[in-house]
Amino acid sequence: MDNYSGVNEQQKLSQKIVELSLNSSTISKIFQLADVDIQNRHRRSPQKDERINELLRKIPSEIRQIYDCLGPIYEINPKYQIIYQNDGSIYFGQGVEGRKIGTGIQIWPEQGNILDGNWENDELEGQCRMVYSNKDIFECLFKQGRANGFGVFQSQKKTVKGIWIDNNLSGEGQEFRKDGQRYYGQFQDGQKNGQGIIYFKDGCKYEGELRKNREDGMGTMIWSDCSYYDGEFRLGVIKGRGVYSSGNGYSLMGYFQEEVQKDRKQKIQRIIYKHENGSKLIIEKIRQL
Incomplete structure (x- = not known):
């Protein structure tokens, strides 16, 4: 399996989103395509590796259970290596001379966070996903270490889908709250801003x-x-x-x-x-x- 195929697909999708006129019907169709792509990757059954299982045991059990249900974004291969980071985190993935280059999984044992991603010279580049210690999940396309592209954020109270620009939700998006309230419209700097519809x-x-x-x-x-x-x-x-x-x-x-x-x-x-x-x-x- 090509570890970079998913990255290329997401880059093409993100570029398509930017180029198209973002009317409500177009946005809904694009979001559906992106959702299907994310769901298909979650259905894959990556190769099991006892080394990652050992690292995951350092994470609180409830966070580990969430991660086990999601599974790694990219397939784990025997060439993955363990690299200890200066911030106390542990990287398990592809690397060269201590630098993160390629696909891998980064774990923060003390904080309880788990990051799946693709790196270029220690910067996130491509489709990445963070599972946070508070059970929030964020998956998005990254460029030069920052979220730039279609992303999905899930918490205990809501799910937000939209376009992230330099780590901020900006442009067309959707928000679905667990209490039944829905929003379709524009965002700026992570807040509802512009024209929109609230149900x-x-x-x-x-x-x-x-x-x-x-x-x-x-x-x-x-x-x-x-x-x-x-x-x-x-x-x-x-x-x-x-x-x-x-x-x-x-x-x-x-x-x-x-x-x-x-x-x-x-x-x-x-x-x-x-x-x-x-x-x-x-x-x-x-x-x-």
Whole structure:
């Protein structure tokens, strides 16, 4: 088996992502292709090697179990060598004169982290995956030691898929939370930033501008009862001029301001409508935040 074939495939995929127009349908198709590629590599049965088993025994058992389920990214071969690193980690893989060159596995016994990757002159280059001691998993294409390309991050609370640029999630991406909330849209420096769509776990939907992970700018909130607000948002809440429609033909136009909830688990979303003539109206929505 050619250890570099997977790297070349991922480089081609990453280049294709950059070149294509990143509309929502294109992004979904590309993400599906990348997911299939990652899943296919996880189904491989790499050659067993007692040396790596011995090294893995230095890692906490729960992290070792996660790694055993995933398996190494690249096939282990008898020419792999053990190189002890200055930071206390142990490298098991291809190398020349103490430098990491080629495929291998790096283990941090004290921290409990495990890194699978391909190296060029001690820098990550190609498809790599880190399993962290807190059970987070990050797999991405690396260039010159930094994440640059399509990647997938998984934690106990969410899964994020998208394009990483210089170690930061930037551009089109997707986030799926374990509680059912989904996000499709743009990221910048690891945060939701730009145009996007949020599907909340209670059936409501937001579509519009976001800044630093919060609804901010022009957007539309559609509630599960088919009513909607189209207008301005600030720092994650409705605030500014807009239009509210009850869904049965009744509508309001003017200034709206949502009460900021200290307890985000409250089920009542309260919005105050202010008409130009000074009259006020309170709109309440039952939510499952």
